[in-house]
Amino acid sequence: MSTLEIKDLHVSVETKEGAKQILRGVNLTINSGEIHAIMGPNGSGKSTLAYSIAGHPKYEITSGTVTLDGEDVLAMSVDERARAGMFLAMQYPVEVPGVSVSNFLRTAKTAVDGQAPALRTWVKEVKGAMKDLRMDDSFAERSVNEGFSGGEKKRHEILQLELLKPKFAILDETDSGLDVDALRIVSEGVNRAKAATNSGVLLITHYTRILRYIKPDFVHVFVAGRVAEEGGPELAERLEAEGYDRYLTDVTA
Amino acid sequence: MTSTETSSAPVSLSTDHSRATADGAHSHAPVGGAVQGSRADRVASFDLGVIGVPSGREEEWRFSPVSRLAPLFAENLANADGVTVEPAPEVLVELVGREDARLGKAGVPGDRTAVTAWNAFTKATVVTVPKGVQASTVTRINVSGVADQAEASHILIKAEPLSESVIVLDHRGDALLNESVEIVAEEGSHLTVVSVQDWNEGAVHASTQRITLDRDATVKHVVVTFGGDVVRITPDAEFVGEGAEVEMVGLYFADENQHQEHRLFVDHAVPRCKSRVTYKGALQGEGSHAVWVGDVLIRANAEGTDTYELNRNLILTDGGRADSVPNLEIETGLIEGAGHASATGRFDDEQLFYLQARGIREADARRLVVRGFFAELIHEIGVPEVEERLLHSIDAELEKSMSVITGQDA
Numbered sequence: 001m002s003t004l005e006i007k008d009l010h011v012s013v014e015t016k017e018g019a020k021q022i023l024r025g026v027n028l029t030i031n032s033g034e035i036h037a038i039m040g041p042n043g044s045g046k047s048t049l050a051y052s053i054a055g056h057p058k059y060e061i062t063s064g065t066v067t068l069d070g071e072d073v074l075a076m077s078v079d080e081r082a083r084a085g086m087f088l089a090m091q092y093p094v095e096v097p098g099v100s101v102s103n104f105l106r107t108a109k110t111a112v113d114g115q116a117p118a119l120r121t122w123v124k125e126v127k128g129a130m131k132d133l134r135m136d137d138s139f140a141e142r143s144v145n146e147g148f149s150g151g152e153k154k155r156h157e158i159l160q161l162e163l164l165k166p167k168f169a170i171l172d173e174t175d176s177g178l179d180v181d182a183l184r185i186v187s188e189g190v191n192r193a194k195a196a197t198n199s200g201v202l203l204i205t206h207y208t209r210i211l212r213y214i215k216p217d218f219v220h221v222f223v224a225g226r227v228a229e230e231g232g233p234e235l236a237e238r239l240e241a242e243g244y245d246r247y248l249t250d251v252t253a
Numbered sequence: 254m255t256s257t258e259t260s261s262a263p264v265s266l267s268t269d270h271s272r273a274t275a276d277g278a279h280s281h282a283p284v285g286g287a288v289q290g291s292r293a294d295r296v297a298s299f300d301l302g303v304i305g306v307p308s309g310r311e312e313e314w315r316f317s318p319v320s321r322l323a324p325l326f327a328e329n330l331a332n333a334d335g336v337t338v339e340p341a342p343e344v345l346v347e348l349v350g351r352e353d354a355r356l357g358k359a360g361v362p363g364d365r366t367a368v369t370a371w372n373a374f375t376k377a378t379v380v381t382v383p384k385g386v387q388a389s390t391v392t393r394i395n396v397s398g399v400a401d402q403a404e405a406s407h408i409l410i411k412a413e414p415l416s417e418s419v420i421v422l423d424h425r426g427d428a429l430l431n432e433s434v435e436i437v438a439e440e441g442s443h444l445t446v447v448s449v450q451d452w453n454e455g456a457v458h459a460s461t462q463r464i465t466l467d468r469d470a471t472v473k474h475v476v477v478t479f480g481g482d483v484v485r486i487t488p489d490a491e492f493v494g495e496g497a498e499v500e501m502v503g504l505y506f507a508d509e510n511q512h513q514e515h516r517l518f519v520d521h522a523v524p525r526c527k528s529r530v531t532y533k534g535a536l537q538g539e540g541s542h543a544v545w546v547g548d549v550l551i552r553a554n555a556e557g558t559d560t561y562e563l564n565r566n567l568i569l570t571d572g573g574r575a576d577s578v579p580n581l582e583i584e585t586g587l588i589e590g591a592g593h594a595s596a597t598g599r600f601d602d603e604q605l606f607y608l609q610a611r612g613i614r615e616a617d618a619r620r621l622v623v624r625g626f627f628a629e630l631i632h633e634i635g636v637p638e639v640e641e642r643l644l645h646s647i648d649a650e651l652e653k654s655m656s657v658i659t660g661q662d663a
């Protein structure tokens with residue numbers, strides 16, 4: 001049983017016009033086995049939250065804490081966070097030309113586990129996970145994310161999630177740009193990963209449609225850099241019907 | 254891919270990308286006006302009096318540290334004796350005098366170092382792959398010099414008709430060396446020549462590598478440059494028979510205060526030949542300087558030419574400078590294709606973030622990215638021992654940059 005705890009997180013980014021505050025006091029606690037959906041309009045800071053937890057250098061933490069079982073996540077380098085059990089499935093995965101998927105996966109697995117995976121079982125595991133995600137074998141020999149379609153990039157992110165088995169997974173708009181079939185396949189992958197390792201999941205999304213496949217235990221409505229409302233799955237249904245207008249009006253009022 | 258296909262009257266065009274930084278390729282539309290400084294008009298001669306000592310302002314020297322190369326401009330260079338050959342069993346090796354009739358047949362010296370090298374040597378090493386022979390092993394030519402004496406050396410690699418062979422020119426140790434390498438690929442021969450510059454710190458090396466390709470010959474010419482203070486390689490490929498094909502590949506890694514210059518000239522002088530040029534380099538440290546110039550000339554009678562050249566530079570740290578100048582001159586519209594691309598980019602921190610976000614340590618992530626940058630080319634070399642050595646050299650270079658970046662050993 002692990003706990004990821006975010007307390008009063010304030011984050012800003014450097015822009016041409018100076019520092020711009022994006023997160024304004026985020027509080028969130030996620031336990032193993034829980035699925036939390038963060039929903040909010042564009043520009044509300046959802047992705048900033050994801051990248052800040054992962055340690056992207058663009059984001060400056062101005063105050064607040066993030067701890068994983070009491071350990072200070074913000075003091076860790078990006079790779080240390082991943083080795084501590086954090087995983088970010090990115091909305092825009094980066095191309096790494098000349099580095100094959102299979103080499104990348106093996107290198108990442110070795111780094112996260114602290115030792116190289118046993119070759120025979122590893123090859124089998126990778127093949128099995130790829131098959132589950134309807135990825136062709138030839139995928140393993142392609143360069144990481146290079147020339148991948150939007151759907152292939154997302155499958156590749158979830159493939160890593162399944163293989164690296166983190167304690168906590170943050171999925172940043174994994175549903176964006178997916179057609180119905182791909183959305184289902186990717187969602188099944190998330191559910192498998194969670195079931196296999198009892199991970200905690202932070203699912204960041206703009207739309208409710210992915211919640212048909214991945215059932216959240218908690219829903220947080222994210223507006224203007226903080227959590228504006230919290231509830232159970234029923235809150236997502238209400239958002240589906242009413243949209244975010246109500247919260248936006250509150251903010252501007 | 255870029256291609257130029259014109260069916261109108263012959264046109265000439267030339268481009269200069271010395272300040273090109275954007276990624277990507279582009280195609281040429283025919284342009285009017287006179288062409289400045291066509292490669293076809295460049296002076297070439299075996300005569301010292303014709304090609305004088307450069308000032309550094311000349312087109313072919315404008316990127317070079319001429320003061321550091323100055324010892325090699327002298328007329329009285331000593332004959333280098335640091336050349337040894339470990340031939341394949343089928344390959345012949347001779348040491349001959351400069352009067353040997355086989356010498357001086359591949360091209361003509363095109364700059365000051367090439368002409369002083371030609372006039373200075375007294376003994377030349379001739380490596381012959383006999384007609385129809387398939388060399389069963391790699392032939393190694395080991396070259397070293399001395400730190401404080403300017404020397405000239407001359408090597409002829411002669412691939413007779415229908416032969417197949419791989420030759421590795423391995424430059425190690427100290428050097429103040431001015432070298433000529435003639436590479437003669439006769440009809441239907443298949444020849445790979447790999448020139449590795451793995452010099453000690455302080456080495457200064459100029460090398461003209463002049464290739465001629467006769468009918469249906471294929472040559473793969475590979476340049477790998479790591480060591481030395483100043484290395485300036487000028488590979489020329491001249492087609493003299495139809496249906497020939499040259500693939501020119503280069504990899505380089507420039508460190509602090511290293512100058513690595515690769516100037517290529519592909520002369521499509523006859524119809525229906527193909528050339529592919531791919532050079533990639535990484536730079537790190539203050540004063541690291543890479544120069545790549547790729548001149549391709551498609552002469553008026555070279556119908557059916559197919560050519561493409563590409564240069565990519567990856568700048569890993571502040572303080573590096575890459576000059577990249579592809580020049581394509583086209584004197585006939587009746588070609589298969591002609592194009593080029595040049596790009597110089599900084600190390601992409603987003604790639605680093607992505608890999609680190611998967612638990613991969615920074616040093617390992619950098620190694621993956623840089624190996625990835627070179628990967629395709631490394632596999633092109635086709636000589637396993639050189640590929641292995643190259644990977645080791647890349648790793649060793651990266652450890653240097655990691656210690657600069659992190660202030661500690663990687």
